[in-house]
Amino acid sequence: MANKKLTIIASKGALDMAYPPLILATTAAAMDVDVTIFFTFYGLEIIKKGNADNLKVSPLGNPAMPMPIPIPTFISSMPGMEVMATAMMKSMFQKHGVATIGQLLALAQEAGVKLIACQMTMDVMGVKQSDIIDGVQFGGAAAWLDEAVDSQINLFI
Amino acid sequence: MSEEIKFDQYLDAKGMSCPLPILKTKKAVDALAKDQVLKVESTDAGSKNDMTSWAKRTGNEIVKTEEGSGLYTFYIRKTV
Numbered sequence: 001m002a003n004k005k006l007t008i009i010a011s012k013g014a015l016d017m018a019y020p021p022l023i024l025a026t027t028a029a030a031m032d033v034d035v036t037i038f039f040t041f042y043g044l045e046i047i048k049k050g051n052a053d054n055l056k057v058s059p060l061g062n063p064a065m066p067m068p069i070p071i072p073t074f075i076s077s078m079p080g081m082e083v084m085a086t087a088m089m090k091s092m093f094q095k096h097g098v099a100t101i102g103q104l105l106a107l108a109q110e111a112g113v114k115l116i117a118c119q120m121t122m123d124v125m126g127v128k129q130s131d132i133i134d135g136v137q138f139g140g141a142a143a144w145l146d147e148a149v150d151s152q153i154n155l156f157i
Numbered sequence: 158m159s160e161e162i163k164f165d166q167y168l169d170a171k172g173m174s175c176p177l178p179i180l181k182t183k184k185a186v187d188a189l190a191k192d193q194v195l196k197v198e199s200t201d202a203g204s205k206n207d208m209t210s211w212a213k214r215t216g217n218e219i220v221k222t223e224e225g226s227g228l229y230t231f232y233i234r235k236t237v
Contacts, residue, residue, distance in 0.1 A: 027176040030183035
């Protein structure tokens, strides 16, 4: 019996938004599902060399983000707030035994998850193929669609 | 007193959060021979449902599940 298939479009490069694609991809691979992740726009940040564990999260425009004390929106835009929010979230993750983005990315590659970087957005944003981690393929919409039409699950994140 | 189940390998997944208990379990089961049993201990309250779904999907058998004081114990037999 052929394996089930999952494809994910990872379009966000914030720390919190990098988790869902990689958690689902690694878990699906562990459940014998063939997985493809297509990294486009800001999702490319996840697969830039040495960048997976440098992603950031901002409280700005995110009223649901838990903060130690209530913080007015205009304070969220001040210098240092992004650094603080990022450090806070990383420490929360670490405390609860959550893998880092870098660890999940390595586990995904080890499990044979197919990674495709969007060549068009790379060109637009000045990202070179040599800026991207090894083991990633380069392609466009057709490369993702080729996998997606045969998949049971296709997610845009 | 519950009946002791014999196991061949032990995986300590205590303190790990989703998806690590599943990823580590998958690796550990892959390393087993057919019909060998893996004992997994997890503190992740989601792991009961996760482990059941994982086993169902991969065709492995959860021989026994124990639960108590925030600790979840699974005995998984490799069937494939």
